[in-house]
Amino acid sequence: MITKENPSLNSAAESIYKSNADEYVIEACLRREEQLAHEKYQREQIANLTAENANLTTENANLSDEITRLRKLLEENGIKV
Secondary structure (H helix, E strand, O other), X not given: OHHHHOHHHHHHHHHHHHHHOOHHHHHHHHHHHHHHHHHHHHHHXXXXXXXXXXXXXXXXXXXXXXXXXXXXXXXXXXXXX
16 A cells, blocks of 8 residues: 555545544444454464474474483493383
């Protein structure tokens, strides 16, 4: 949208909009903007948590391999686990 790139046009568009719209329409638009922002935040959080989960899953697999290696080493040296 052209107004996003030009602060003066954005301000003028907001002023015209507010002077021509009734309160119910303004409130509905504001709620929708908040909803869109919240949905964007949720998508970002899901992406971040999904990536973190993948990293932790890999780390867990690596640690499981290390535990297996250490148990085998203990058993080879006569230490029961």
